[in-house]
Amino acid sequence: MVIAIASGKGGTGKTTVAVNLAAALARPVRLLDCDVEEPNCHVFLGADIQTSESVGIPNPVVDEEACTGCGECAKICQYSAIVLPKDKPLVFPELCHGCGGCMLVCPEGAITEKDREVGVVETGRAGPIAFVQGRMNLGEPMAPPIVRAVKRHVRPEAINLLDCPPGTACPMITAVRGADIVLLVTEPTPFGLHDLQLAVETVRLLEMPFGVVVNRVGVGDDRVHRYCAEEDVPVLMEIHDDRRVAEAYSRGELAIDAAPGLREEFVRLFETVSQRLAARAAAEAE
Amino acid sequence: MKLCLTAQGNTLGSPVDPRFARAPYFILYDIETDGWEAVDNAENVQAAGGAGPQAAQRLAKQEVEVVLTGHCGPNAFRTLQAAGIQVVAGVEGTVADAVEQYKAGSLTPTEAPDVPGHWT
Numbered sequence: 254m255v256i257a258i259a260s261g262k263g264g265t266g267k268t269t270v271a272v273n274l275a276a277a278l279a280r281p282v283r284l285l286d287c288d289v290e291e292p293n294c295h296v297f298l299g300a301d302i303q304t305s306e307s308v309g310i311p312n313p314v315v316d317e318e319a320c321t322g323c324g325e326c327a328k329i330c331q332y333s334a335i336v337l338p339k340d341k342p343l344v345f346p347e348l349c350h351g352c353g354g355c356m357l358v359c360p361e362g363a364i365t366e367k368d369r370e371v372g373v374v375e376t377g378r379a380g381p382i383a384f385v386q387g388r389m390n391l392g393e394p395m396a397p398p399i400v401r402a403v404k405r406h407v408r409p410e411a412i413n414l415l416d417c418p419p420g421t422a423c424p425m426i427t428a429v430r431g432a433d434i435v436l437l438v439t440e441p442t443p444f445g446l447h448d449l450q451l452a453v454e455t456v457r458l459l460e461m462p463f464g465v466v467v468n469r470v471g472v473g474d475d476r477v478h479r480y481c482a483e484e485d486v487p488v489l490m491e492i493h494d495d496r497r498v499a500e501a502y503s504r505g506e507l508a509i510d511a512a513p514g515l516r517e518e519f520v521r522l523f524e525t526v527s528q529r530l531a532a533r534a535a536a537e538a539e
Numbered sequence: 540m541k542l543c544l545t546a547q548g549n550t551l552g553s554p555v556d557p558r559f560a561r562a563p564y565f566i567l568y569d570i571e572t573d574g575w576e577a578v579d580n581a582e583n584v585q586a587a588g589g590a591g592p593q594a595a596q597r598l599a600k601q602e603v604e605v606v607l608t609g610h611c612g613p614n615a616f617r618t619l620q621a622a623g624i625q626v627v628a629g630v631e632g633t634v635a636d637a638v639e640q641y642k643a644g645s646l647t648p649t650e651a652p653d654v655p656g657h658w659t
Binding site for chain 2: 327332333334336337338339341343345348394
């Protein structure tokens, strides 16, 4: 089972939901922090990092002796990562997505690839939680290759929780794609609603099952709830605005240890998700 | 000799656009004949990334020798340099003014990008 925890807006509580859900289950789960631009699940779990592997993007290397300056490489590159200003190509590594197209089309075989490190994937443990996180190197613009490397640690037979990057662009889509269900965390504010709508449109385009977790209920207004009702979007959990939760977060501690009853509510969230997935699987089998 | 001026519009009266690769138009101006044409740069304005190298490559194909613009970042500069195209940054006013200033010799090429890249 793969549960992706995402949101349109940042700072709505994705990490809060991910780490507290993982800890509340009190059994073997896998928590994968895909928010590679600033992974912070480890702070709340006190995870013990045991392994680290480099993640690279294959960048083209041009053999200028063999290159005839035909420009086929520059023509195929959609990102202008390789251009032909005069008679020899120029490569811009930070623009390269590593697709290998330039190497394939080069009629002289003058292009080879060399990995350039863009981040790392680390694994470790926090009690029964198997922990994986990606970290992007400073100054790198592209998160998806690292997100993909983190997701290679998904084990479909286990419970996998993915803490996804915010937004609705490539990093988020790379993270949620392939999950069994997406939990969209939002807050009952105008910004929360605006970005929730974008996130709902995104997961609908991806044709993925999803539900909403409303965090900090009690602040703002009721427009998020009205939107969910109108759009037939299931609200799977509500987390009430509670100073103790905010204080725990600011200390890097788990909310379930600070607010009585929250642990049980996270367990119930998991049960709700499991039931929905089971019902869906049954419906698909028919 | 062909100049390229980054412009906000497609006439000689248009203001010089401060951005190199994402300017709406390139005015290509031949200083020997005073002939000119406006090239629509909409494709680069919309580009997600790589606008600098792409624009520079395009101007190289047009056999431009000098670019007059507001600012030029590192990727664009590197590509223009590889193409042997000089860059004059800090240009303001209308396209026509800038051409006159260039002809009068009051503009000097820059030796380095005058603004940082988007990712550093």
